[in-house]
Amino acid sequence: MSIVEFRGVTKTFGTGAQAVTAVDGVDLAIEAGQVFGIIGYSGAGKSTLVRLINALEPVTSGQVLVDGVDLSTLSERELRRVRAGIGMVFQQFNLLRSRTVFGNVAYPLKVAGWDRERRRRRVAELLNFVGIADKAWSYPDQLSGGQKQRVGIARALATNPKILLADEATSALDPGTTAEVLRLLKRVNTELGVTIVVITHEMDVVREIADRVAVLDDGRIVEEGTVYDMFSAPKSATARRFVRTVLRETPEGADLERLRARHGGRLIAARVDDAGRLGAVLSDAVSRHGVRFEIVYGGITTLSGRSFGGLTLELLGEPAGVDALVAELRTTTEIEELAR
Numbered sequence: 001m002s003i004v005e006f007r008g009v010t011k012t013f014g015t016g017a018q019a020v021t022a023v024d025g026v027d028l029a030i031e032a033g034q035v036f037g038i039i040g041y042s043g044a045g046k047s048t049l050v051r052l053i054n055a056l057e058p059v060t061s062g063q064v065l066v067d068g069v070d071l072s073t074l075s076e077r078e079l080r081r082v083r084a085g086i087g088m089v090f091q092q093f094n095l096l097r098s099r100t101v102f103g104n105v106a107y108p109l110k111v112a113g114w115d116r117e118r119r120r121r122r123v124a125e126l127l128n129f130v131g132i133a134d135k136a137w138s139y140p141d142q143l144s145g146g147q148k149q150r151v152g153i154a155r156a157l158a159t160n161p162k163i164l165l166a167d168e169a170t171s172a173l174d175p176g177t178t179a180e181v182l183r184l185l186k187r188v189n190t191e192l193g194v195t196i197v198v199i200t201h202e203m204d205v206v207r208e209i210a211d212r213v214a215v216l217d218d219g220r221i222v223e224e225g226t227v228y229d230m231f232s233a234p235k236s237a238t239a240r241r242f243v244r245t246v247l248r249e250t251p252e253g254a255d256l257e258r259l260r261a262r263h264g265g266r267l268i269a270a271r272v273d274d275a276g277r278l279g280a281v282l283s284d285a286v287s288r289h290g291v292r293f294e295i296v297y298g299g300i301t302t303l304s305g306r307s308f309g310g311l312t313l314e315l316l317g318e319p320a321g322v323d324a325l326v327a328e329l330r331t332t333t334e335i336e337e338l339a340r
């Protein structure tokens with residue numbers, strides 16, 4: 001059973017000519033223990049989707065199930081219980097400025113009726129986990145963005161939720177701090193077993209921590225799958241655009257013009273992955289086909305622990321030899337001609 005499931009969910013705001021369909025016929029299954037990314041541009045409906053999961057908004061049609069229970073069948077009191085099992089982390093942290101770090105993290109425990117001693121022990125444990133035990137008596141204004149988000153995460157985890165919703169949790173942070181916060185979220189997933197739904201407009205965030213990803217475009221899921229599959233073979237135009245923001249393995253525009261100006265040989269872009277034998281074919285290129293090559297662009301990274309990337313090669317030799325090499329390369333990996 002999925003921990004979160006959407007069945008034909010539509011959410012419309014307003015009526016008549018003013019109606020806006022923010023979520024449009026979404027089917028989605030998030031399994032327990034996953035980090036699930038939902039990526040989309042501004043206005044795609046991401047925040048609305050999140051608000052449907054924690055029942056801050058009712059669906060217009062369809063069903064949202066949390067732990068197998070259709071939220072629309074629950075009373076307000078039962079919904080509060082479901083919400084208590086879902087933590088939330090926000091882009092703007094949403095900390096109480098008048099309370100210390102300790103006070104912010106203790107707040108949901110107080111609301112849940114924990115006594116003072118239990119609260120103290122739990123907050124200490126949480127602050128240790130997120131690495132800001134030394135800031136317990138500081139106020140939010142005295143903290144950096146990354147520290148504030150650690151407090152936000154500690155607060156979200158206070159009552160031991162099974163699900164954590166992170167809505168653009170790193171969008172207000174610089175790249176270095178983003179990486180630290182993402183590592184912390186990954187630990188929340190692996191060490192505490194919390195299922196995390198990450199809402200973002202940044203493909204880097206998806207690449208860093210998600211297991212699976214859904215692409216939301218104009219309220220619809222246009223693509224869904226493992227992060228590796230989406231990066232290595234994006235199917236929708238929106239997914240391809242997102243992937244290109246992170247992986248610049250194929251030169252375009254001015255980069256491509258510069259390469260063409262500098263390199264007279266035939267330019268091809270080759271995909272590199274775990275299965276490919278690009279290196280093996282290239283190392284025999286001279287002896288088998290009389291073709292030399294130069295690596296002129298690209299990069300290789302890891303995705304979900306697997307190699308992934310692309311290299312642009314300049315192939316130098318007799319046209320027939322180059323043709324034969326390209327044909328051989330095509331049998332091992334994806335090749336794109338960067339024609340003049």
Ligand SMILES: Nc1ncnc2c1ncn2[C@@H]1O[C@H](COP(=O)(O)OP(=O)(O)OP(=O)(O)O)[C@@H](O)[C@H]1O
Pocket residue numbers: 013014020021022040041042043044045046047048049
């Ligand atoms: N309470 C509301 N009343 C009316 N329209 C709304 C409401 N909430 C969202 N919308 C509309 O629904 C659409 C999706 O908005 P939503 O905030 O879910 O998108 P988003 O992907 O989270 O965008 P952003 O990243 O900019 O927040 C938008 O057109 C928005 O104007």
